[in-house]
């Protein structure tokens with residue numbers, strides 16, 4: 516399975532790489548909350564899991580943080596190393612190709628272990644949580660911007676339509692699944708201080724990706740989601756997006 520995941524992401528990142536630049540980290544409400552939680556912890560050392568094209572690592576370097584990053588895809592590591600070096604104007608090498616399950620092999624402890632859209636890729640989760648316990652400093656925090664399996668309508672679309680019917684595209688590899696309530700319970704069981712945030716309502720925007728690539732429809736979907744997010748607060752926990760923070 517590891518090999519297939521690696522190959523999938525190598526191909527994906529090579530396909531998406533057009534220039535030697537790091538894309539801008541989108542300032543969505545989920546990302547704003549995520550960055551706020553990291554900054555609040557004032558970490559002296561950060562480990563980013565699943566560096567991808569490097570936008571989060573670069574954002575944090577620019578904010579003055581000491582970041583070490585990993586990804587299972589060798590292409591992601593090469594592409595982000597080159598792009599970050601280009602943008603910083605000096606050689607940047609603190610990115611290593613390795614499986615998240617092996618972070619203990621780094622023989623290093625971090626104040627924060629973080630990632631965007633990565634936790635739901637790592638299996639088995641309980642082994643990764645164990646590795647996090649051993650790789651976090653005392654009072655350290657793990658913070659992940661994630662998706663969520665709470666919304667049954669979105670899960671129906673994901674499980675029965677995406678990649679299967681009506682030409683609806685499927686994003687992501689075959690081994691991932693959005694973070695379930697059971698997985699949140701598992702995290703809570705292992706970490707006394709677990710908090711889950713739903714900073715934005717993200718429903719119609721996800722539906723948009725299933726049915727259309729038109730940006731006019733996306734803008735409409737975003738407006739609708741934003742209105743619901745502001746005025747129907749209870750609905751936010753059925754959003755596709757969440758931020759999970761845990762530590763002891």
Ligand SMILES: C[S@@+](CC[C@H](N)C(=O)[O-])C[C@H]1O[C@@H](n2cnc3c(N)ncnc32)[C@H](O)[C@@H]1O
Pocket residue numbers: 520524525564565566567568585586587588591613614615616630631632633636637638
């Ligand atoms: C959805 S992408 C997210 C990338 C980046 N964080 C972003 O926001 O653009 C998931 C990333 O996790 C990496 N990945 C998947 N499984 C992994 C594992 N077990 N260990 C380390 N990285 C992994 C993939 O290679 C890919 O780069």
